[in-house]
Amino acid sequence: MTSPHGPAPAPDDSPLPARPRLIATDLDGTLLHDDKYVSDRTIAALAAAEQAGIEVFFVTGRPARWMDVVSEHVHGHGMAICANGAAVVDLHAGGKLLQVRPLERDTALAVVQALRDAAPGTTFAVELTTGIHYEPAYPPFHQDPGATIAAAEKLLQVQVQVQGQIQGQAQDQDQEAEDDSAAPVVKLLAHHPDLTPDGFLTVARTAVGDRATITRSSPSALLEVSGPGVSKASTLALCCAQRGISSDEVVAFGDMPNDLEMLTWAGTSYAMANAHPDVLAAASGRTVTNNEDGVAIVIEQLVARRRADGH
Structure with missing residues (x-):
């Protein structure tokens, strides 16, 4: 392919595969x-x-x-x-x-407790298939203004009591809350304000073991937790x-x-x-x-x- 930007320099240190698919x-x-x-x-x-x-x-x-x-x-x-x-x-x-x-909710709860014990000061966000929700001290997601703000333990409850719910409230609102509370968890996010990113990753993997997959992609001490093997x-x-x-x-x-x-x-x-x-x-x-x-x-x-x- 001839690039409008001129000849492409050869990639460093790696032969190109014969027939990539x-x-x-x-x-x-x-x-x-x-x-x-x-x-x-x-x-x-x-x-x-x-x-x-x-x-x-x-x-x-x-x-x-x-x-x-x-x-x-x-x-x-x-x-x-x-x-x-x-x-x-x-x-x-x-x-x-x-x-x-998904990351099963009981596993996510176990991870939350393990990280609270191993790295005090950790705050959490819960990424569902329906959107993200996070704790009050977690760095806010300005792209998600509709997020619920609550403790991770509450966010991970399978059944959620909607505050202010009264008898006769519209059934579609009821159903919406139930759907969100039962939505699959795709990722748990853990943030620490003081630890180094790689240091936090090491602490977390040691504390959690094989109960979940923990990795990171942010330049800050922000970890991403998925189901085991995911x-x-x-x-x-x-x-x-x-x-x-x-x-x-x-x-x-x-x-x-x-x-x-x-x-x-x-x-x-x-x-x-x-x-x-x-x-x-x-x-x-x-x-x-x-x-x-x-x-x-x-x-x-x-x-x-x-x-x-x-x-």
Whole structure:
């Protein structure tokens, strides 16, 4: 592929796979620029990959409701893996949930108690399929003004008593509260105001053990908790198996610890130059930063090779 930006520099340290069938890319810090937009060069590269017969999966920690930044740039299949593997969504259908791998509420409650004991001062948010809710001291989500503010233990109760509920209240309001209280938990978020990000991750993994999957993608001490065995990698593997695609046919991109399993599972992987040190060490190759269109550069190389081979 000839880029309008000139010849694409070769990716660093990694041979290009012979016949990739799927590209799996993280979003924040990877595909998106720091301003949270997709560049024109990247838009063109994504379209070229699809035209060349290479599927593109967005694989992100973002919830489905925050996928509008890339939804119009999905071609063909229209699917994305969200919430670190807890949800598979159809972006062509407005973010319709196709599969949910939830964090059971009793497990989430156990994690909350373990982290309160191991790291006093931890505050929590609960990401449901219906939206996010959080504790009073948790950093607020300005994108979600309708969130419920309450202790995590209350937010995770299966049955919620609606304050001020009176006999004869509209039944549809009753049903709405019940639906929200029973909605699957896709992710528990834990924030600490003083610990270092990696230090908090170590403390949390030690305290929780194998009861849940804990990772992080934020530059702050913000952890993301999923059900046991749920990760970007495990859900991507399930989606690929449904398509008859092996890990050797996957090229993956990422920048933070929540990408590690995906990068080591994929046959070929690229860490962004701006990536976390553990990601740089784990990936089979390296490309330039997200703000320099590192993903697009590699895709251009892949498409060019595919065309040169007559595919």
